[in-house]
Structure formats: structure tokens, C-alpha cells
Amino acid sequence: MLNFDTIKVGDALPSREHTANIVQLFMYNAAIWNPHRIHFDHAYATEEEGYPGIVLDGPLQGDWIGQVVTDWIGDDATLVSFGYTNRRAAMLGETMTAGGKVEEKNEQTREVKVSLYLQNGEGEVTIPGHAVVRFA
């Protein structure tokens, strides 16, 4: 159970690694109805668009940092807002680490602002993000 009173600015949110395989990526693009070939056609992605491999969808990576927040709050708070920025591409097979930390805490509104990140194996942040959650 997450308790508003014990949250401190600077607290780290539990991090999690994600390594999508081709089946998961196929299912994701089918679920959101995205037929962009860079996400499933290796020859097209590399030869026509010049990527080093099959490209992970930006919104899938965005979802992974969203899960850092939703897994952290469970049913103890509600999500007020959530945003992310696509900073650099990530390829199928890369292991990405999603995490975040508490940036601000507002005692009046009982809202907590967190920063979020997804980083690759080199430690480069591919998707930074932010969210605000509100406690009852």
C-alpha cells in the first residue's frame, strides 16, 4: 500500500526491464492496428528506411514508462496526467530499463509529480516522461 505521507521527493520508483521479442511487437502493432512496416519487416526497415533493425514503437516504450507509475500507485492513487517524448529510436532485441523518481509533492492538492525514463543498454535515455498522480 502506497501512503502519501511517507512519499519523499527524490524517492526512486521501482524500475523494470523490458525486452520485446518479435511476437510481442507483432501483437502490439496488431492490437493498436499499426501497419507501419518498420515494426515487422526487417528488409524494409533496414534497406528502405536505413534503420539498423526492426524499430520498437515509440508509444510501446511510452507505455513501459507509464507502467512504472501505474504499478507504483496500484489502486492507491489516480493518474491525473502522463506525457512522454520520443528522443531516440530503439531496436527490437534491445533491453530497455524503465524507471522514475518523485520530483514534487503538494500537500494541499495531495498530488505527486514524478519524472520517468526509459534507457537502453548504453544508459542513453530514449524516452523521458512525466506524470502527476493524486491521492484521496
Add this chain to the structure above:
Amino acid sequence: MAELLSPEIKACIGQASPSIHVEVTRRDLRKYAVSTGQKAKKYLDGDVAPPLFHFGYAMEILPVDELRKDGIAEDKLIPELPLKRLMAGSSDTVYHRPIHAGDKLVVTRKLKDLYEKEGRTGPLIFVVTEVVVETEAGEPVLNETTSLIAR
């Protein structure tokens, strides 16, 4: 800096795409939850939507022969721009109420702004859109502001 955005292109600011009507099914919610690797039972059971579930609802469903060679449908909301390479930028969503199985939603995309900036490697055009999701009864569900960058 030369003006890239003509008055004709700028005149498109404010236009909206035809609304997409969707009925949220538990099966759709479960597919999304599994494919994104969710761990929470409420998502895996399809009780409620994860925060970015609505992303797929802004995708038009078009006949295969109307798609471009890269697989993507032409985005009729965005006018033809003088810079051709489009990159995903950012997404910011404000949530008003959760999405549940059985909801009947209306999804509308609007072109909010077009502006140019000089980037490190040359000119950039920023395309700002807003996705508005509400129930058929008009109750607000969420507002998402997205930006795309053309270079």
C-alpha cells in the same frame, strides 16, 4: 529564415478529422494489456484501460490498397508539408475518467498548430494535434496533445 509554411498550409490549423466511434471490448483491453507486458490484474483481465490504450483508437481502419508503400495510411488531418521526414515527437495526456469495457467512445483529432523553428541540422516544422476522447453522452474521458516534427 525563409517562410516554409504558406498561408494555405497555415489555414489548415483548427481543422478536425471525422470522429471515430468505438465500442470498447474487454477483448481489446486484454490484447493491449498482454502485448504491452502489463502486470496489473485489472489490466490483464480487461477491467480498465492502461493509460495509453486509446492510442490505437486514433488509427483509421482503411482498405489495404489505400495504404502507402510503408504501410501507413495517409494522414488527411495534416496538410502536405515542404519537409517530408516525419518523426514522432511527444505526447501529453490529461485524464478525466478511466476507460472500461462497454464504453462507447467518440475520438476526434484536431490540428492545433503548425510552426517552424531552426534546428541544429536545419529547419523543422512542428505539427501539434489534439486527440479528444469523450463518451457518446459527451462526458470527457481524456485530452491528448501530440507533437510531430517534420525535417
